[in-house]
Amino acid sequence: MHIKDLFSLEGKVIVVTGGSGQYGQCLVEGLAEAGGTVITTSRNLESAEKTAGIFRQRGLEVHPMELDQGDTASVQGLKEALSKEFGGLHVLVNNAVSRPMKGYGAPISQFAASMHINATGMMDLVREMSDLIIRSGGGSVISISSMMGMKGPDLSNYEGTDMGDLPPDYFFHNAGLINLSRYLAKMHAGKNIRFNCISPGGLFNHQPRPFLDNYCKKVPLGRMANKDDIKGLAVLLASEAGAYINGENILMDGGLNA
Incomplete structure (x- = not known):
């Protein structure tokens, strides 16, 4: 297959949850630029509509769609809408998060939330969404994690700040x-679906x-990540160019943890 075809997302239906956030918009942009039909979701439909616009x-x-990740009925509604309006799903970018907890001493109820x-x-x-991807012929689930899921914090970074x-x-x-992601890669072996993580710095x-x-x-590299840095990696994992990458976590930190 030609390299341009390997990276093409033409004909692929892609959901990016939390697509209006900082990394969310980068992901929506890159996947759509590669030819994908991208659905950006948010609990606030107006926010998703603005991003799509x-x-x-x-x-x-x-395209915008509403999704409240904490509401099972909303998850089921998204699944049904994708089947009805787009005929299925090929890629999920699992990006949406909620951050109710503001520090170590925050009420434990915030941890539960x-x-x-x-x-x-x-x-x-x-x-x-994995079930829908499998029923649609297969594809990819990309979870956006963090280098902070791999190591403890370097508190010296925050010296001189209140952060x-x-x-x-x-x-x-x-x-x-x-x-x-590793668990799911093994549990869905033989079903033509891949599960990988990106862990940005x-x-x-x-x-x-x-x-x-x-x-x-x-x-x-002397800098933090910019808004283009994650786009190519997401397209790799969503496309046929990444067809043999499964169960992996890719650290994207400019060499910080080399």
Whole structure:
């Protein structure tokens, strides 16, 4: 197969959950630029519609749909709508998260709320969308984790800032995503579906200067991730170019943890 065809997503129906977020918009853009029919979801349909509108103005095929990941009825509604309106699903980018917990000492009820969406709700979504992908002939599930799912925090990055009180659910959730992908790759062996994780390092978002200085001097490439860095990796894992990559976690951190 020609290399351009290997990376093409023409004819592929792709869901990006949380597509209006920072990485979400990057993912929607890259997958649509590769020719995919991309559905961006949000609990707030207006937010999804705004995101879709931005990319449709550029001639990209992006559609909005509402999804509350913590609501089983909403997950089922998305599954039915995808079948009815698009004929199935080929790729899920499992990107949506909720961050109710603001630090180590936050009320334990906030940890429970996080798990309801980021663990129970996420598992519900991935299981239902995986079933639809299998019924559609196969494809790929890409979960967006974090390098913080692989290691503890480097607190020296936060010296000189007020950013150091890190929420434990973030680390718990991202670590779980990585091993869940390995589990699912084995559980669905022989069904023409692949499960992989992308674990990005920090994404530049105009963080305080002390944080940027502390962080970037440790990165061999000398910078944080930008909005294009994740796009090619997502297209690789969604396309035939990544057809033999399964059960993997790919660290995308500019060499920080080399």
